[in-house]
Amino acid sequence: ILGVVILVTGLGVWQVLHPNVRRYTLRTYKPISRPYRLVFVSDIHFGTLFGVSHGVRLASLVNREDPDLVIIGGDIVDRDLDFVLREGSLTTLRHMKAPMGIFSVIGNHDLANGTGGQERTYLEKLGIHFLINDSIPLNQDIWMTGLDDYRFGKRDYDFHVTEKDKLNLLVEHEPMHILEASQKGFDIYLAGHTHGGQTIPLNLVIRQMFLQEYG
Numbered sequence: 001i002l003g004v005v006i007l008v009t010g011l012g013v014w015q016v017l018h019p020n021v022r023r024y025t026l027r028t029y030k031p032i033s034r035p036y037r038l039v040f041v042s043d044i045h046f047g048t049l050f051g052v053s054h055g056v057r058l059a060s061l062v063n064r065e066d067p068d069l070v071i072i073g074g075d076i077v078d079r080d081l082d083f084v085l086r087e088g089s090l091t092t093l094r095h096m097k098a099p100m101g102i103f104s105v106i107g108n109h110d111l112a113n114g115t116g117g118q119e120r121t122y123l124e125k126l127g128i129h130f131l132i133n134d135s136i137p138l139n140q141d142i143w144m145t146g147l148d149d150y151r152f153g154k155r156d157y158d159f160h161v162t163e164k165d166k167l168n169l170l171v172e173h174e175p176m177h178i179l180e181a182s183q184k185g186f187d188i189y190l191a192g193h194t195h196g197g198q199t200i201p202l203n204l205v206i207r208q209m210f211l212q213e214y215g
Helices: 002-017 052-064 081-087 089-095 116-125 178-183 202-209
Strands: 038-041 069-072 102-104 128-130 134-137 142-146 167-172 188-191
Touching: 002 052, 038 052, 052 089, 081 089, 081 116, 089 116, 102 142, 116 128, 178 188
Parallel strands: 038 069, 069 102, 102 128, 142 167, 167 188
Antiparallel strands: 134 142
């Protein structure tokens, strides 16, 4: 049993350090002025296992996609913010480049130890904009709505499409509002949290818990 646990844990760590990039081309009937390239990354989990070198590789991977917009799906820090700040891994996120900006929602690990506000303040100084229970226009074509964390945040936000003729994005950490987002007319829905199940057999369990286990 111990050998199996070590093997599965090692496989999960390897997968985190070698992320699988999925690329999709989406077409819309909305009258957008040009094509856009969006990069979504989630569950970075900076902490004792994943530090500066992990962040440098991640920023390089994101920049390689030449994004117009970067969205982070929460769980940036793996609970222990004090350690992460001492280690300096959060500063690697400032190397991500996107002309339309870098935006983030908050995750359960960011909030679990009560340091979510401090983390948010620090990251906003690095140029990362948090969108929590709010909707904003990103430009003349795109509106984005970000929800608070389902577990530790406030769930009473009545999210809705602000302008129906724009491309509307909905982002949250846990994938809890997929159907509702579709019914309300959002064009793109993004969430993290599940890690795709990460390894067998958890990937099979995750598929029973959520409508979508990744992305």
